[in-house]
Amino acid sequence: MINKIVGSLAEAVRDVPNGATILLGGFAGAGYPMELIDALVDQGARDLTMVANHAGRGDTDYAALILQKRVKRVVCSFPGPQGSWVFQKMYEAGEVELELVPQGTLAERLRAGGAGLGGILTPVGVGTELAAGKQVVRVDGRDYLLELPLRGDFALVRAHRADRWGNLVYRKAGRNFNPVMAMAGRVTVAQVDEIVELGAIPAEDVHTPGIFVDRVVLTPRQAR
């Protein structure tokens, strides 16, 4: 019997090794696996490479990891929205590296990683400083940058509803990066608001098929 449900957040991230690459879902707080990242803070793994749209806010959850010097590298598109003082401080002190990736390129590199592809060709960034060090490929008279696939040792995603096969349904704009990160994680962990009986999610309404998901943990919503 397939049962991907795990009993606790601690169990869900128990085996994250030092040096792991972690894919972290969410955009502007929506679909952000807050409890999973808190569990990772407790778990202790370090020398992490974090892949997300941003680089944390305030000094809790993701920012706490950076503040504790457990993140050696951040791959993201927008590390410095308002309130990202931790990343700014650590970056300027040389404690954390940054790979800045245009948001659409980030999404497509993740998809490529999850899809077993060797890379993608995108026109985004041609002629700008973000083309530095990248191979330019010309196709039909247009220049593209060769961008490499992104994969994670762990993908931490947030969804609304799951079943024990790991099928996921997202809620509204909480979807964002989660589906492509779920594909690109070697171990994909999903925290969800509710777990339903197998068959309760109609097949045509599955957003992320459970084949991409390894662990599901229930984290009912609380007011924050």
Next chain:
Amino acid sequence: MALTKAQMAQRIARDVPPGAYVNLGVGIPTLVAGYIPPEAEVVFHSENGILGIGGPAPPGEEDPDLVDAGKNAVIVRPGAAFFHHADSFAMLRGGRVDIAVLGAYQVSAAGDLANWKVPGGGVPNVGGAMDIVAGVKQVWVVMTHTGPDGRPKILPECTYPLTAKRVVRRIYTDLAVLEVTPAGPALIEVSPGVTVAQVVAATGTALTVPEALQRA
């Protein structure tokens, strides 16, 4: 009289055709939506995976799972769709979005855009800026004609790091509306109370002024 931010947004709104698919950047661009009537059925795209944004969420009804790219709580209208990030940027890069309205630090005579980084700035952020302009059918920039120090923002070449080359189609400023043509920027319209001479003086590169406006 130079236009205010609200007036610039209102001016842009007049040019958006009914039924268009439009992406609005953070800042003045988001004000544009408020001047487009719902009956026009303009479909607003948000890079984080929404088509059909209906406006800001009423106070007290904010849903943390329903925010736009600027982290504002929004509502959606009938016909809306949610999708993931790769699909969202496929719509932009793949040329399905008709108009992107965004701010800028500088625009060059050839339509190069600089709007993501200032030289010597701290932590660099790029977000979706480069992707948005890569495939959208028309890029409309909205910005003040000159910087706070009075320096022109429309220049022969951008001096700030580029977002993309040769993408800008139209520039809406507090002083004028300009179109980027193969011959460089052309003046289309002057703000009420502003003279052509003022616009030319505030522009850092040669401006084509059609005869009809030369008398203004």
